[in-house]
Amino acid sequence: MSQETILIVDDVPQNLQVLGQVLSQEGYRVAVATNGVQALDVAARVQPDLILLDIMMPEMDGFEACRRFKELEDLANVPVIFLTARNSTEDVVTGFDAGAVDFISKPFINVELLARVKTQVRINNLMKELEQKNKELEEKAIHDDLTGLFNHGYMFEQLSYSQEVSRRYHKSLSVIMFDLDHFKEVNDTWGHQVGDTVLQKVSDIIKDTVRQVDIAGRYGGEEFMIVCPETSLENAQMLAERIREGIEQTDMHEKGLRVTISGGVAESHEDEPVEKLVNRADELLYKSKSEGRNRISH
Numbered sequence: 001m002s003q004e005t006i007l008i009v010d011d012v013p014q015n016l017q018v019l020g021q022v023l024s025q026e027g028y029r030v031a032v033a034t035n036g037v038q039a040l041d042v043a044a045r046v047q048p049d050l051i052l053l054d055i056m057m058p059e060m061d062g063f064e065a066c067r068r069f070k071e072l073e074d075l076a077n078v079p080v081i082f083l084t085a086r087n088s089t090e091d092v093v094t095g096f097d098a099g100a101v102d103f104i105s106k107p108f109i110n111v112e113l114l115a116r117v118k119t120q121v122r123i124n125n126l127m128k129e130l131e132q133k134n135k136e137l138e139e140k141a142i143h144d145d146l147t148g149l150f151n152h153g154y155m156f157e158q159l160s161y162s163q164e165v166s167r168r169y170h171k172s173l174s175v176i177m178f179d180l181d182h183f184k185e186v187n188d189t190w191g192h193q194v195g196d197t198v199l200q201k202v203s204d205i206i207k208d209t210v211r212q213v214d215i216a217g218r219y220g221g222e223e224f225m226i227v228c229p230e231t232s233l234e235n236a237q238m239l240a241e242r243i244r245e246g247i248e249q250t251d252m253h254e255k256g257l258r259v260t261i262s263g264g265v266a267e268s269h270e271d272e273p274v275e276k277l278v279n280r281a282d283e284l285l286y287k288s289k290s291e292g293r294n295r296i297s298h
């Protein structure tokens with residue numbers, strides 16, 4: 001049995017009753033309204049999967065109600081079928097122009113009405129599924145599978161965008177680069193899977209420490225980047241230090257497996273290309289490595 005909700009809009013109570021019964025028997029949930037204004041109100045509340053709309057009604061006719069549905073973000077994609085005795089070519093064209101997907105003439109034949117309703121409900125469900133899948137794909141395209149952080153491509157995009165914004169509004173912008181210390185040894189000693197767990201735990205610490213406006217990503221294998229909008233070099237250094245300390249103090253797999261990170265922090269200069277900013281942060285990261293690791297340079 002279907003569980004979709006169908007909103008029927010008609011100013012004649014008897015029509016609502018007959019149609020409601022036909023649809024209920026087929027397993028649809030039914031909501032009703034007796035004019036266009038009420039229909040907008042009920043639709044906003046029940047979020048129907050389909051609307052069966054009469055044309056001639058007091059206060060607001062079906063054409064106008066349909067146009068209004070199409071202007072509302074959460075109702076624009078709900079299919080509207082006109083159910084009406086008015087079926088001149090002019091009416092049909094006006095109805096399709098208003099955004100309807102189909103017309104059913106009154107008096108209607110039950111099986112035909114149900115077939116048309118079922119078809120539109122099925123198309124609507126497929127559209128919703130497609131939209132959801134697209135959303136998931138979009139999310140997947142910008143995230144790193146292992147850690148859930150943003151991926152390299154997205155980080156570069158966001159860095160360029162953040163730099164443009166910071167330039168336009170004369171705000172500071174800082175970048176932090178991190179790299180795990182002696183991570184090859186972790187993999188060699190504990191195995192690649194434990195290595196993966198370490199990357200996940202390090203990412204969790206980063207996520208828990210940054211502010212909502214900061215953008216944190218996995219830049220490469222064991223390299224991470226944080227873009228910090230409206231953040232001075234000193235504040236970004238403090239954030240990097242907090243993350244470094246958090247990682248240093250956390251058991252990564254079982255007691256005894258501790259790791260450290262080295263980092264570099266750079267603040268964006270006017271008119272500096274993003275590549276150069278990243279290079280500066282990277283050079284500072286390697287300075288930290290060469291000076292003994294488990295430290296942040298700026």
Ligand SMILES: Nc1nc2c(ncn2[C@@H]2O[C@H](COP(=O)(O)OP(=O)(O)OP(=O)(O)O)[C@@H](O)[C@H]2O)c(=O)[nH]1
Nearest residue numbers: 179180181182183184185187192193195196221222
């Ligand atoms: N488990 C796991 N390891 C990875 C992943 N990506 C990169 N690595 C490992 O990270 C290690 C990086 O090694 P190196 O570049 O030699 O650096 P390091 O051992 O961390 O030494 P320093 O950076 O000099 O402190 C390599 O062993 C890679 O295999 C991953 O997704 N999972």
